Amino acid sequence: MTGSSTADSSATAAVPVLDLTASGGELTAALVDIPSVSGDERLLADAVEAALRSLPHLTVDRDGDAVIARTDLGRSERVVLAGHLDTVPIADNLPSRVDGDLLWGCGTSDMKAGVAVQLRIAATVLDPNRDLTFVFYDCEEVEATRNGLGRLARIHPEWLAADFAVLMEPSNAQVEGGCQGTMRATVSTSGHRSHSARSWLGDNAIHKAAPILQRLADYVPRLVDIDGLEYHEGLNAVNIQGGVAGNVIPDACTVTVNFRFAPDRSEAQAEAHIREVFDGYQVVVTDSAPGALPGLSHPAAAAFIAATGATPQAKFGWTDVARFSALGVPAVNYGPGDPNLAHTREEHCSLAAVDECEKRIRDWLQD
């Protein structure tokens, strides 16, 4: 066929067939062996979409490399099971390898074990007690602007509407509820330059930052109980910069602080708190993301806690749970992987943990 154009090979690559009747561990291995580094999820999304379209009880939608499937059984509650399809870059740890109970490879814990549980539930729980929405999305491991769940929340928020959501991120089968907010701000001093040989003609802005650092050193962060979860705030300098030259009294010094705040504070309240702590200094908020309330008092959430048997714990870091919270959907993290292994060359997961997670989700949806 000399002279004809060659079609994009990735567009025409055969779509792998996923066997949803295989065990959770076998399905995890099959998912791991379809590489899907962020931005390169198409083949895996194709495979997931094809597998879901083969299930007549589900309605399937697709947006880019995100795939959404749902039941429409007219239940009084709807819950979401969500997971991301992408992984961090491969670190010489593909294809997957089984050693006893452990499955090794890039994405095993974070989070194809969780995706396998989603698919197994989608394929086998045909008459759930709550309507189900399964969300598989792209680009969770890269900058927030590319996040597939964020894109769905902007373009198709109705696809994400629910009473409760479970993000199947690795959590060692612990329920992690809500998440803390994060805000960064600069706190600055100003002065006057002079030659350091005549320092009394200047006004040293670095010296004037002493009380800023002392207030940070003295700061006692709140421990907050919300829905039985204990959140732990923190206000910290993450950067300090000042200085003009080795013989100049500096006229400016800037401390960048990061406030991690419990989800009972709004972003506006968090900003007001920062301004109160640094009263008398110039404060400029540079970036911010709200926290997410755990919402564990909702019946669907309470039933989930009972079914998993886990003691819910507060989530300190900012996660995609907050994207659901911003849509009014309480959400938790709960998945079979081990978060401490995420992003490591030694990433692996326990096959028994995959089965156990699937069983507990199944119990929740069939009680």
Next chain:
Amino acid sequence: MTGSSTADSSATAAVPVLDLTASGGELTAALVDIPSVSGDERLLADAVEAALRSLPHLTVDRDGDAVIARTDLGRSERVVLAGHLDTVPIADNLPSRVDGDLLWGCGTSDMKAGVAVQLRIAATVLDPNRDLTFVFYDCEEVEATRNGLGRLARIHPEWLAADFAVLMEPSNAQVEGGCQGTMRATVSTSGHRSHSARSWLGDNAIHKAAPILQRLADYVPRLVDIDGLEYHEGLNAVNIQGGVAGNVIPDACTVTVNFRFAPDRSEAQAEAHIREVFDGYQVVVTDSAPGALPGLSHPAAAAFIAATGATPQAKFGWTDVARFSALGVPAVNYGPGDPNLAHTREEHCSLAAVDECEKRIRDWLQD
């Protein structure tokens, strides 16, 4: 002469002839009109050398673009008159221009007016009451390693031997005595990194810098009287750096301090003082230069003060005076230029001030 090699044009340029019988102002203008930006002093050094070699009462030496001339009359005291030949880069302010009493142009104040006084004294004071050494040197306006006076001190310290030295730097005809030392040091804290979402697992090195800045803010510098001159010390932060990333508790913070110390402290004593102030912190001295005692109690210096009629003032900034001091030669700055005009596009000097300075130096050497 096709085919022959071309000689270096700067080596064969005609050496300008300096008329040492002209007025100080006219001679200053002639010197200014031979451009001599640092590193490009050869033509001016050639002209100065030729003019000095025409004076039979002087012995002349040369090292690179430094020229030294001396009397050998067997006087009981020897004094140095020193000045640098180089200027900062030209700023569209050549050739020189006379407007009333003012001579405008690059190098007028800093310090060809002073060099003109040196040359006029060399040419006209044939029977001085003290033996004289005239030093003209290169590369004062650039990094210390290139400084011509420093080179002479290393290679030909015997050429600089004297009881007292006058550096004819612009001082508005004030006597500026000695100079303060300068020492830079880093004062550091260390901690442990953690994710800022779990800040209690880390140890914030920036917060731990609060007492360093507070000690600087509380520091009361000494005012020291030496030989009737009041020195004014200063201990200042000139830089602060800390921070890893916007979501990481920083494990290091470094404050760079600059200590300007009166010449009654040695460098070792200055370092001990810094270590005492910052007791408990890691202190590393990064650079240092000693101060210079004014030495105004020496008879040659006392006579100089009397002749100039000026009230000596302490010099706060580090100057080449300290290079003489390190050789055991007390030294002062005294010259006709205006230091506030040095290095400016609007640089100029008063012609009357050149004559007045020459007269006072002459009175000192002929009393």
